[in-house]
Amino acid sequence: MNKIQSIMSIKPEEYVNTHHLSFQQLKVINNIISCQTSNMGSHRLTCECGHEKIVNNSCHNRHCPICGNFKKEMWIQKQQESVIPSHYFHLVFTIPSELRAIAYFNQSEFYNLMYHAASKTILDLSKSQLNVIPGFSLILHTWSQTLIFHPHLHCILAGGGISIDQNKFKSFKKKFFLSIKMLSRVYRAKLMEGMKSLYHNGELIFPNKIKPLEQPEAFQVLVDELFSKDWVVYSKRVFKSAKHVIKYLGRYTHKIAIYANRITDFNENFVTFEYHDRRDKNQKKELTLEREEFIRRFLDHVLPYHFTKIRHYGFLSNRLRHSKTALIRQMIEKQRGIVLSIVKSLDKEALLLKIIGKERMCCPECGGVYEYHYGI
Numbered sequence: 001m002n003k004i005q006s007i008m009s010i011k012p013e014e015y016v017n018t019h020h021l022s023f024q025q026l027k028v029i030n031n032i033i034s035c036q037t038s039n040m041g042s043h044r045l046t047c048e049c050g051h052e053k054i055v056n057n058s059c060h061n062r063h064c065p066i067c068g069n070f071k072k073e074m075w076i077q078k079q080q081e082s083v084i085p086s087h088y089f090h091l092v093f094t095i096p097s098e099l100r101a102i103a104y105f106n107q108s109e110f111y112n113l114m115y116h117a118a119s120k121t122i123l124d125l126s127k128s129q130l131n132v133i134p135g136f137s138l139i140l141h142t143w144s145q146t147l148i149f150h151p152h153l154h155c156i157l158a159g160g161g162i163s164i165d166q167n168k169f170k171s172f173k174k175k176f177f178l179s180i181k182m183l184s185r186v187y188r189a190k191l192m193e194g195m196k197s198l199y200h201n202g203e204l205i206f207p208n209k210i211k212p213l214e215q216p217e218a219f220q221v222l223v224d225e226l227f228s229k230d231w232v233v234y235s236k237r238v239f240k241s242a243k244h245v246i247k248y249l250g251r252y253t254h255k256i257a258i259y260a261n262r263i264t265d266f267n268e269n270f271v272t273f274e275y276h277d278r279r280d281k282n283q284k285k286e287l288t289l290e291r292e293e294f295i296r297r298f299l300d301h302v303l304p305y306h307f308t309k310i311r312h313y314g315f316l317s318n319r320l321r322h323s324k325t326a327l328i329r330q331m332i333e334k335q336r337g338i339v340l341s342i343v344k345s346l347d348k349e350a351l352l353l354k355i356i357g358k359e360r361m362c363c364p365e366c367g368g369v370y371e372y373h374y375g376i
Contacts, residue, residue: 132161
């Protein structure tokens with residue numbers, strides 16, 4: 001049994017009865033506890049030689065530490081078809097700590113606002129400063145290394161854009177092509193403008209300790225305070241090639257708040273896990289939490305129902321991606337003579353063999369690949 005699954009399985013009824021949980025959080029607890037057990041039902045694997053075995057189903061919840069690997073690999077296979085022969089930038093858009101409580105109690109609205117503000121910032125500045133349409137993806141993470149609620153967006157941005165007239169591809173310098181200070185200020189303005197709009201339309205709620213913000217005077221004080229601060233938007237190391245981008249996407253796109261390999265010890269009362277302390281030269285340390293507090297922090301990062309975590313913009317938007325990336329490859333080949341070979345996606349059976357392994361997918365009697373039969 002996975003460590004997180006074991007931690008969740010200790011007196012789950014007691015935890016549920018003593019904590020106020022959303023339907024999605026309840027579902028996550030139930031799914032993680034039941035994953036790959038008889039509670040999830042089973043399916044039958046059969047081989048032509050007559051051999052068969054029964055396997056318990058997975059829960060397929062995106063917050064489950066056991067599931068998700070196959071779905072992630074399928075997604076990565078698809079993204080390989082959209083990369084271009086260029087370097088890529090890695091940006092991170094954060095919000096001030098004063099906004100975290102508002103974001104927590106208004107997750108769908110606030111997360112969507114973060115995507116809108118970050119994407120419009122990049123699209124508008126790319127057009128006004130360089131007269132190009134960029135291509136980028138935004139990925140939401142809501143946790144810190146210690147599982148504190150800390151929503152931020154990772155941005156993977158292609159190192160060039162297609163001209164507005166769509167006649168050429170303009171490559172950006174390896175040093176980030178826009179002023180980070182300008183990027184931060186525009187992002188701040190767009191997010192604050194959107195938040196004020198949500199407030200005036202009555203689309204935000206202010207429970208518990210932030211209830212005073214319901215009053216216009218208190219809300220305006222917060223707005224003025226946030227406008228007086230410098231917001232943190234920063235650029236991380238540049239990805240040298242499409243290969244490095246795919247490697248990053250594989251690690252981070254379908255990531256959950258914490259995996260079992262970081263947990264060093266646990267019992268009925270406490271959980272100890274490793275983390276990197278960003279404020280102390282990224283030193284690896286250990287943190288021990290009460291088990292209930294560990295579960296509470298884990299559940300803080302359960303996303304709203306059907307929320308789209310990974311979003312694409314510019315020439316990588318879902319509507320334009322296929323045609324524009326093909327056009328850009330042709331432009332780069334013509335302009336610089338660089339050709340990027342497209343990695344052909346594996347079919348479902350080949351990908352399953354790669355991830356799950358031949359010993360689990362193939363019959364031990366004859367070596368043939370099993371057939372699935374659901375609904376046992």
